[in-house]
Amino acid sequence: MKPLEPKPKIPYVVGSKSPTAVAINSASKAGEWIKSRLGLIKEINTKCSPQDLVTDVDKGAELMIRKLILTHFPDHSILGEEGVEPGAEASERALNQAKEAEYLWIIDPIDGTTNFVQGFPFFCVSIALAYRGEVIIGVIYDPIRDEMFVAEKGKGAYVHGNPMKVSRDEKLADSVLAVGFNPDRSYALPVNMKGINALADRTLSLRAAGSAALHLAYVAAGRLGGYCEVGLNAWDIAAGALLVKESGGMVTDTTGNPYDIGVRRLVASNGRIHQELLDVLKNAEATGV
Structure with missing residues (x-):
């Protein structure tokens, strides 16, 4: 019996000027450069807390992405994490302006x-495009695993060119959920800990791998049943939220209001466990409201 031939690798760098192709190309080029800088960081600083880090590589990657986007779309606006002052208030101001x-x-x-x-090999590049306040393109690239997650509004979500679907878990007890240990130690972390404590014995298991964007990509791919965290920013979740919705899942704030780019208290799931997850957070006083 002849061995199966490996599937051809789908090219991620697309030579088109469509916004989706530009997002894919930008994420791919930045991701490969970031990967090449592993272990070669020259500068590490902190932002809103000692746990909130930024490096010269973050800044260099954002500059690269900005240049690639503006080459094709010079009239478009850009909101990037490294162009915003640290802290929740500064993030909110920057989003309101943009x-x-x-x-x-x-x-x-x-x-x-x-x-x-x-x-630790769990980080990614996240790029989203919003049209009049609504996210229409979401791209997340994991350079370590060479996984490109892509979603377009109304057209589904894909990884390696294959359609993604959320998990079919019917209840929390059957679900593996992602949570976050937010670097905001004064507000977000205590709220999140209440939720973590409440969910620990209500789920199959919990995971906290340290990347909101990849957590959302994994919900979209059916690898996780859901994800919740308080204290996020638009750039953490815009692309991933679209991936989840286009994979058949649900994304809201922690009180069940529909997602928009201003949401900082996030719950994403396969939809089936969403209300149960919201109820647990409410009863644990872990909504952040």
Whole structure:
């Protein structure tokens, strides 16, 4: 019997000027450069807390992505993590100033910077495009696993060119959920800990791998049943939220209101366990409201 031939690798770098192709190309090029800088970081600083890190590689990757996007779309606006002052208030101000743009690119050059600094292989590039405040394109690239997650509004979501579907878990007890240990130690972390404590014995298991964007990509791919965290920013979740919705899942804030790019208290799931997850967070006073 002849051995099966490996499937041809789908090219990620597309020579088109469509916004989706530009997002894919930008994420791919930045991701490969980030990967090449593992262990070669020259500068590490902190932002809103000692646990909130930023490196010269974050800044370089964002500059690269900005240049690639603006080469094709010079009239578009860009909201990138490294162009915003640290802290929740600064993030909210920057989003309010930018969200009225007709076309707004929302970029996190390295989601999971602490992992990148430590050499822990769970970080990614996240790029989204919003049209009049609604996310229409979401791209997340994991350079370590060479996984490109892509979603277009109304056209589904894909990884390696294959359609993604959320898990079919019917209840929390059957689900593996992702949670986050937010670097905001004064507000977000205590709220998240309440939720983590409440969910620990209500789920099959919990995971906290340190990248909101990849957690959302994994919900979209059916690898996780859901994900929740308080204290996030638009660039952490814009691309991933579209991936989840286009894979058949549900994304809201922690009180069940529909997702928009201003949401900072996030719950994403396969949809089937969503209300049960919201109820647990509410009863644990872990909504952040």
